Amino acid sequence: MNPLEAALASLESLKPGETPNYTRTAKEFGCNRSTLSKRHRGVQGPRTVQYENQRVLDEQQSRTLIDYINKLTERGLPPSNEMLRNFAKEIRGRDQRLGREWPKR
Structure with a gap:
């Protein structure tokens, strides 16, 4: 302790x-x-x-997003920042907007 x-x-x-x-x-x-x-x-x-509390995605949601990125990359389609933002919004299930620079961070 x-x-x-x-x-x-x-x-x-x-x-x-x-x-x-x-x-x-x-x-x-x-x-x-x-x-x-x-x-x-x-x-x-x-x-x-x-x-x-400051994180946009929790640990499980982050893993889901990483799996999505890996699948797209394996197909030769690296996701754009807009694609990442949209998929993260779907994963979160909330209306809170993600910043324009969020994927870069």
Whole structure:
């Protein structure tokens, strides 16, 4: 368990109504006070969760898109950026638009 997780577990064990002391807890476990405070209050999540929220396609959807690209390439038809955007929209099943530069990134 990393220091931040240990500090969060310590804060979760506080009795109801007891005010958390983020500075003391952060020093005790050797982690950043502001990160501890934000995580405990639910303002900020772990970076992995933030990264997942920013992704256009999840892992399975990305694999599906890669399979599609590989099949087209095997046939000698490399997909254009517009084709990639359209197929990604179909995979996602949402109306949110993909940026013009999305395939290049």
